[in-house]
Amino acid sequence: MSRDRQLVNLFLSLNDSVVTFNNKVHVFIDGKKKFDKLIDDINHATDHVYIEYYSFYADNLGKRVLAALEDAAARGVKVRVLYDLSGSHGTTFKFFKHLEELGGEAQAFIAAAKAYFQTPRLNYHLHRKLAIIDGKIGYIGGFNIGDQYLGEDPKFGYWRDTHLRVVGQATMMMTVRFAMDWNTTCRKTHKKKIDLEKEFKNFELVAPDGDPDEVPxxxxxxxxxxxxxxxxxxxxxxxxxxxxxxxxxxxxxxxxxxxxxxxxxxxxxxxxxxxxxxxxxxxxxxxxxxxxxxxxxxxxxxxxxxxxxxxxxxxxxxxxxxxxxxxxxxxxxxxxxxxxxxxxxxxxxxxxxxxxxxxxxxxxxxxxxxxxxxxxxxxxxxxxxxxxxxxxxxx
Missing domain, CATH: 3.30.870.10 (Endonuclease Chain A)
Structure with a gap:
């Protein structure tokens, strides 16, 4: 059995991870290019934008991303933001107030407003970095949302990271991950849960067609x-x-x-x-x-x-x-x-x-x-x- 087949079987067994085939992937190793493209994708969203990041700082980059999310919400796009309270130092619920006034939603992972020092989960962090646009475009990798990830923190200098922009059905698998995290947090915040059956109503896995540019x-x-x-x-x-x-x-x-x-x-x-x-x-x-x-x-x-x-x-x-x-x-x-x-x-x-x-x-x-x-x-x-x-x- 080939190594890739062994790995596929392992993840099917451990994680129920479905293989998708019709994915086109672009690699970002520079934060400025990655976030310029992400903001552009948000600006062109027509149905929904789901954002899940360990760090969503209220600095210049955070405000740029937030502004794009607010514009999307204002034109009727469903916007949901999930972030880690510990990883987003200095970001308060007030930062997302205008987004929510426009119809968007934001919440800290498994934490209500007053639960940060009460929860037994303080040592468990939402370290994921996902963005899903219209169920068609997905981002996954190591960049968080903050100026230091653009190389603008003199302490660190240039920030070398890796993030993928995926166009294809793997994006729907990212949607499942986001929805599970969002819905779990809704138990505390009582926000509306995501209906996965509705999200996957017209979804059918596409078989591989041998295109060398498509990434299983x-x-x-x-x-x-x-x-x-x-x-x-x-x-x-x-x-x-x-x-x-x-x-x-x-x-x-x-x-x-x-x-x-x-x-x-x-x-x-x-x-x-x-x-x-x-x-x-x-x-x-x-x-x-x-x-x-x-x-x-x-x-x-x-x-x-x-x-x-x-x-x-x-x-x-x-x-x-x-x-x-x-x-x-x-x-x-x-x-x-x-x-x-x-x-x-x-x-x-x-x-x-x-x-x-x-x-x-x-x-x-x-x-x-x-x-x-x-x-x-x-x-x-x-x-x-x-x-x-x-x-x-x-x-």
Missing amino acids: MQIVSSGPDNENYSIRRGYESIISSARKYVYIQSPYLIPEDSVLEALVIAARSGIDVRIMIPCMPDHPFVYRATEYYAKYLVNNGVKVYKYNNGFIHSKTMVSGSNIASVGSANMDYRSFRLNFEVNAFAYNEKLTAQLKQDFENDMKKSTLLTTEYFANQSKWRKFKQHFSRLLSPIL
Whole structure:
């Protein structure tokens, strides 16, 4: 059985993830281009716009996106916004007041207005990044809504991320994910739920037609609401079945033991395993823990690169001729067990080649970490790495 077929079967079993075939995909690695296109798509929406982001900041970009959503609502488009209260620091319910006055709706995931400090779910975050326009266009990847994702935060500089714009039936699978999250939150807020039967009234899966530009795709989600660990097990499957190479980009490298061992076994078996991480922290303890695991992996034959051209936030994995994953899930314990995540797993030679080339282009702006690099670090830095590693399950 081929590797892609094995992966398809895995996600059908774990996540009921249907494969759709007639998808055209555009890759964005620059935030300005991604959000210009997203806003343009919102401006041309005729039926509905669904937005689901971990961070929806009330800054310049947030206001631009909100203005487009307000214009859409004003012309009769159904607008729904779902965001994570913790991830959207400084964004209050008042930010969306005018949108709601125009007929749009916005709510924080599984949290009523006064529930933030009362809910037992404080450690569970909606980390997904989705946008669905008219059930025809979908966005999935790593960019959040905020100025720093345009590279406008001097602390981080250029922001390197990966997001997909999908035109095709995979967008309807994103709609299912959004609707489930929206409807779950409605139990607290008492807003109107989405009727999925109505959304799928005229939906029929399209069979593949052999077009090399069409991308077979599964939309796979995971979270603390179940113990299937679909994305983590998908990652493990790709790593353990690799025959030549696995390239991974992640801002955080704090893998569970099963993933860690899969990476080591692959590298020790002669597979070209490469991982790219940032050159700077956005969370100090997380970065020191990332350095700890990077050192361990380097000592076991994995090639770890430190991206130097700003901050890399991309969450991608590519392997073989036609396997790729892009989404919100980092290579860490939080994404595997605590966060609500969603990834696109795609099976297409052209898309895989493009993402592989993007990784190789980023290598030119990166430093390959060596055993000498870690050996020359100060004792204090090594102590922080070991201490942060002890906190891995809660970082």
